[in-house]
Amino acid sequence: MAAIIDSLEQRTLKFATACKTLANQLNGSISNVEDCRQLVRTSNAVAENFGGAYGQLEDREVLLRLKFAHEMAKESDYWLRVLEPFNQDHALEIEALIIASEELKYNISEVINTLQ
Numbered sequence: 001m002a003a004i005i006d007s008l009e010q011r012t013l014k015f016a017t018a019c020k021t022l023a024n025q026l027n028g029s030i031s032n033v034e035d036c037r038q039l040v041r042t043s044n045a046v047a048e049n050f051g052g053a054y055g056q057l058e059d060r061e062v063l064l065r066l067k068f069a070h071e072m073a074k075e076s077d078y079w080l081r082v083l084e085p086f087n088q089d090h091a092l093e094i095e096a097l098i099i100a101s102e103e104l105k106y107n108i109s110e111v112i113n114t115l116q
Contacts (some may be wrong), residue, residue: 005054008107012047012069015100019043019076022097026087039079045072046104063115070108077101 020043023036046069053065077098084094 005111008104008111009047009051009054011100011107012050012104015076015097015104016040016043016047018097018100019080022090022093025090025093026083029086031086032083035079035083039076039083042072042075042079045069046076050108059115063112066108066112066115070105070112073101073105073108077105 019039023040026032026036049065049069049072053062053069080094080098080101084091084098087094
């Protein structure tokens with residue numbers, strides 16, 4: 001289980017970094033700036049809360065952080081879907097991140113279900 005957790009932690013960090021990279025590549029329209037701000041916030045929260053969950057001593061705190069990481073992955077998915085129609089020149093990158101967010105949601109929920 002520890003190897004799976006480490007792998008998933010690395011994937012959350014990679015996801016957050018990829019979202020930041022995408023945000024830097026998109027044009028600076030007002031809507032892109034605001035949507036990217038939310039995307040960067042939520043994708044960072046996925047990595048932060050997933051990584052921070054295993055530093056907690058109480059099982060209840062671990063579950064709360066994992067559930068929050070799952071919720072932030074859902075929000076990241078939402079912001080990516082909002083950005084996609086207005087940034088067709090980056091559609092492949094956005095679609096890849098949407099798939100990554102869906103995989104993270106699934107994997108984090110599997111960890112949560114295992115711990116409950």
